[in-house]
Amino acid sequence: MSRSLPPSWFSSSAVECAPRLLGKTLRYKDCSGIITEVEAYTDDDASHGRTYTPRSRLMHETYGHWYVYFTYGMHYCVNVTAGTNVGAILIRAVEPVDGIELMQERRHQNNLYALTTGPAKLCQAFGISLKENGMPLGNDFIIEDAPTLRKEAIAQGPRIGIRRATELPWRFWIKDSPFVSKN
DNA sequence: TACTGGATTCACT
DNA sequence: GTGAATCCAGTAA
Numbered sequence: 001m002s003r004s005l006p007p008s009w010f011s012s013s014a015v016e017c018a019p020r021l022l023g024k025t026l027r028y029k030d031c032s033g034i035i036t037e038v039e040a041y042t043d044d045d046a047s048h049g050r051t052y053t054p055r056s057r058l059m060h061e062t063y064g065h066w067y068v069y070f071t072y073g074m075h076y077c078v079n080v081t082a083g084t085n086v087g088a089i090l091i092r093a094v095e096p097v098d099g100i101e102l103m104q105e106r107r108h109q110n111n112l113y114a115l116t117t118g119p120a121k122l123c124q125a126f127g128i129s130l131k132e133n134g135m136p137l138g139n140d141f142i143i144e145d146a147p148t149l150r151k152e153a154i155a156q157g158p159r160i161g162i163r164r165a166t167e168l169p170w171r172f173w174i175k176d177s178p179f180v181s182k183n
Numbered sequence: 184t185a186c187t188g189g190a191t192t193c194a195c196t
Numbered sequence: 197g198t199g200a201a202t203c204c205a206g207t208a209a
Contacts, residue, residue: 039190046190048205055205073202075191090190120191169190183191185209196198 004142007064010080014040014087019160019172021080023146026094030102031126033094033116035143037173037180041079042087046169049086058134060086066141068123068133075120078128080137092171093117095179096125118181 005024010017018040025032041047041059048069049059058067058081067079067088079088094116096103103115103125116122123129135141163171173180 041190048190051206053206069190070204071189072191073189073204075202077190079190088190092190118191181191185207187205187207189203189205192201194198194200 004138004144005064007062007137010064010082010089010137011084012082013085014042014082014089015170017080017082018089018170019162021089021091021143022160022172022174025097025144025146026091026126027098027142027144028126028128028132029099029140031099032097033122033126034097034147034179035091035094036177037091037093037117037171039090039092040082040087040170040172041090042083043085044169047086047088049088056086059088062134062136063087064137066132066135066137068128068130070130071120076123076129077119078123078126078132080143090119090169091122092119093173093180094122095177102127113178117179 018038021035021038024035026035043049048056062081065081067081079090081088096115104110107125116125161173161175
């Protein structure tokens with residue numbers, strides 16, 4: 001049985017940790033998927049972390065904790081807090097592995113490529129909501145190291161895409177994966 | 184207490 | 197490409 005990465009794995013900055021998350025497995029209860037797309041937020045203008053508020057407190061005071069927030073009146077997004085200063089990594093997409101039927105049921109969607117290819121889609125598929133906010137890594141909610149085959153494939157590179165436009169967060173994704181968001 | 188706008192998604196044109 | 201859905205956190209007063 002594999003173990004979760006420890007919270008200390010996330011003590012480096014969000015920008016450093018984010019690309020290293022690609023290819024690892026996100027697991028929550030009965031569902032799991034290989035992380036294909038992430039976004040790193042620190043204290044820049046686009047980040048909740050630019051101010052210290054009750055919501056952003058986790059970004060300032062923890063690393064290796066789940067930060068879940070509600071947006072647009074209907075969607076949840078899931079992050080892992082990172083860095084000893086302020087930061088979080090938004091998990092934007094995964095490749096579904098376990099619990100696919102359950103995800104399809106929750107999403108009312110059978111198309112595998114539309115199941116978890118977006119931050120809000122992923123939360124809906126995995127059944128993640130505000131009640132998971134603030135949990136430390138471990139127990140039900142874990143990130144496992146990459147399967148060996150994935151690790152080798154990623155090491156062969158260049159497979160990781162990076163985008164950092166002005167005033168936008170750092171985005172990292174696995175280039176040849178069909179399981180990434182469209183925007 | 185009262186706005187304002189959002190780390191999105193989906194249907195529709 | 198455009199707009200609606202929908203409600204809460206943050207801000208200003």
